[in-house]
Amino acid sequence: MIIVNTGNGKGKTTASIGQIIRFLGHGFKVCLIQLFKGEGFYGEQKILVKLNNLDFFSFAKEHPYCIKGVSPAEAADKCLPAMRKLKELANSPKKYDLVVLEEFNIALRDKFIPENEFVDIVKQLSQKSNIIVTGRGSPDALINIADLVTEMKEIKHPYKEGIKAERGIEF
Amino acid sequence: MIIVNTGNGKGKTTASIGQIIRFLGHGFKVCLIQLFKGEGFYGEQKILVKLNNLDFFSFAKEHPYCIKGVSPAEAADKCLPAMRKLKELANSPKKYDLVVLEEFNIALRDKFIPENEFVDIVKQLSQKSNIIVTGRGSPDALINIADLVTEMKEIKHPYKEGIKAERGIEF
Numbered sequence: 480m481i482i483v484n485t486g487n488g489k490g491k492t493t494a495s496i497g498q499i500i501r502f503l504g505h506g507f508k509v510c511l512i513q514l515f516k517g518e519g520f521y522g523e524q525k526i527l528v529k530l531n532n533l534d535f536f537s538f539a540k541e542h543p544y545c546i547k548g549v550s551p552a553e554a555a556d557k558c559l560p561a562m563r564k565l566k567e568l569a570n571s572p573k574k575y576d577l578v579v580l581e582e583f584n585i586a587l588r589d590k591f592i593p594e595n596e597f598v599d600i601v602k603q604l605s606q607k608s609n610i611i612v613t614g615r616g617s618p619d620a621l622i623n624i625a626d627l628v629t630e631m632k633e634i635k636h637p638y639k640e641g642i643k644a645e646r647g648i649e650f
Numbered sequence: 651m652i653i654v655n656t657g658n659g660k661g662k663t664t665a666s667i668g669q670i671i672r673f674l675g676h677g678f679k680v681c682l683i684q685l686f687k688g689e690g691f692y693g694e695q696k697i698l699v700k701l702n703n704l705d706f707f708s709f710a711k712e713h714p715y716c717i718k719g720v721s722p723a724e725a726a727d728k729c730l731p732a733m734r735k736l737k738e739l740a741n742s743p744k745k746y747d748l749v750v751l752e753e754f755n756i757a758l759r760d761k762f763i764p765e766n767e768f769v770d771i772v773k774q775l776s777q778k779s780n781i782i783v784t785g786r787g788s789p790d791a792l793i794n795i796a797d798l799v800t801e802m803k804e805i806k807h808p809y810k811e812g813i814k815a816e817r818g819i820e821f
Contacts, residue, residue, distance in 0.1 A: 480808065480816070480819060482660075482819075484661060485805075486803070488800040488801070489653075489665075489798060489800045490655060490661055490662075490665035490668075490800050490802065491661075492668065493664075493665040493666075493667075493668030493669045493672065494660075494661035494664040494665040494668055494802075495664075495668065496664075496667070496668030496671050496672070497661075497663065497664030497665055497666065497667030497668040497671075497694065498664045498818075498819075500667050500668075500671060500693070500694045500697045500698070501664065501667070501692065501693035501694045501818055501819075501821070502693060502818040503693070503697055504692070504693030504694050504695065504696035504697045505693040505696075505817055505818050507693075507818050521672065521675070522671070522672035522673060522674070522675030522676040522678075523668065523671045523672045523675050524675065525675035525676075526671045526674055526675045526701070527671070527675075530697070576818060577818065609818065609819065622805070622806070625806060626806070626808040626813075627660060627806060627807055627808055627819075628804075628805035628806035628807075629659040629660045629661050629802050629803065629804060629805060630659070630802075630803040630805050631661065631665075631800050631801075631802055631803075632657070632800065632801040632802075632803050633799075633800060634656075634793070634799035634800060634801050635793070635796060635797070635798060635799040636798055636799075637651065637797040637798055642797075645651070646676055647669075647672055647673040647676050647678050647747060647748065647780065648651060648653075648669070648672075648780065648798075650672070
């Protein structure tokens with residue numbers, strides 16, 4: 480099954496973490512591939528690295544929009560090993576019951592990874608593993624092949640009123 | 651901060667689990683109060699019970715719409731200790747950084763718990779703890795006092811095409 484968590488609201492990443500915990504609870508094996516997330520910053524990383532049956536990879540830790548001095552070309556370069564990892568999973572015997580691709584929608588939106596190639600690999604990998612792709616602005620090509628798509632829609636958000644991101648809530 | 655995860659789509663509960671993991675990763679203390687969730691069924695329960703700094707309570711394990719032979723009056727009765735627990739938290743010194751109230755929106759919708767009383771307690775408790783309330787159909791009175799509201803909106807769902815709920819995905 481291909482699952483997409485998209486939209487401008489909160490809950491895309493936290494829902495994928497919850498899904499990982501749910502899979503692990505059943506004794507399933509999970510692979511998490513994160514893009515654009517600095518290490519030692521997000522609370523969940525500290526718990527996830529300690530759990531059994533979860534392999535955790537992090538690539539392209541800096542996104543040009545968030546970190547000054549990182550160019551789009553550099554970010555695209557740093558997404559290459561993530562794509563290699565994904566191809567490796569698609570071309571090997573089944574290893575994981577769930578593969579979570581964190582913020583890959585952002586990499587697609589910013590053309591750091593090629594859309595057609597990504598969609599083909601996801602289709603191939605979905606023959607053996609459940610896949611979750613998160614990030615706002617999921618492209619139609621991915622939505623079309625997905626089985627379950629949820630839009631996390633912002634109804635009310637305090638950061639619009641000038642309140643800063645809080646530890647635990649946003650990271 | 652008062653957070654509400656509502657809407658007809660997937661991700662309300664999984665996002666709250668992800669948020670719990672994020673808080674725990676920072677060393678914060680969390681209380682999870684679940685309604686209408688049978689034990690030993692949901693994968694996440696098996697992981698959550700093992701984590702430090704998390705107190706986990708489960709009440710009214712059977713909802714009349716899901717389990718035959720449970721009347722609405724019985725369900726309302728079984729929600730009483732959940733409300734007592736919540737009042738106790740609101741009236742005691744701060745114990746938790748995050749209190750998650752799973753499916754309380756459903757209990758409000760079905761009038762198993764009194765809306766005015768619930769809203770007052772949540773307001774009081776939010777002076778010392780962050781609160782997440784999940785479940786579809788969140789009442790306006792709760793949305794009005796909330797700081798962050800996300801609607802999980804179903805864009806595409808495979809169970810409409812006759813595919814059954816899967817272990818890991820839905821429970």
